[in-house]
Amino acid sequence: MHKPKPIRAALILFLFALPSWGAPSVLATIKPIHSLAAGVMQGVGEPVLLIGGALSEHSYELKPSDARKLQSADVVFEIGPDMETYLTGPLKALGGGTIVALEYAPGVRLYPARHGGLWGEEDEHGPTDPHIWLDPRNAIAMTRAIAAALVKRDPAHAAVYRANVARQIVLLEALDRELAAKFVPLRDRPYIVFHDAYRYLEERYGLHSVGAVTVAPDRPVGTRRVATLREAAASGRAICLFREPQFPPKLIEALVAGTKARVGVLDPLGADLTPGPGLYPRLLRDLAQSLTDCLGKKN
């Protein structure tokens, strides 16, 4: 038996204990795709998150410290030009980094933004609805695209990325089945969301949303729209109105006051959740729970 020298053994341990050793520098713009990237990178390194905390995915302005993070990234994962409008200029100035717009990844379903009725006429997001992560099948397609980009940039860790992808897809498929069962009782329960962020979830699981409070999350809602929304709450056309934690609750509370409609909370981004591989399934389960808590009750 050959006994390794203590110093050499310590050095080997040291190298294995450094997960970022030789890992590419990866940046993801929002928490859901950061979570998917973090899962793919487990054992290799950790991606940097651009938009943390309780910020909206729409009203973001790039700070100088964020611009520096972008500059030093080897790979940037974003939804794409339908979401990260604030990145259009800075990404052009990016050094040798690879930019992966996940809305264009193979297998990702894209829906147009909704118009008419309680969805309003204005077009805040452009023609495409960018909230693609709220369908777990899109999360699977994005996981594959994230891994393909990482394998290309960092072939030394290809085996780890591929093993992580296989594991992540099994988890996402199980999550999709779990959610499908959970949403069955809610299919005929009409509701209004704060902004048009949930179409991917609704199409996937047959949910019955009838409109949005705001067509532009950062602008005040017009008086005519307020009257229409109040009427929807009063007539029972919507049994729940969902607010979002990034925006003050005052307007929605006023809309349901004196009606049988209830107020729930939906968070499309995981504002309060800790970033990491576990965030994505937690985000989807929290949405399912919030919808069930508000819509599941009988009036």
Ligand SMILES: [Zn+2]
């Ligand atoms: Zn949004």
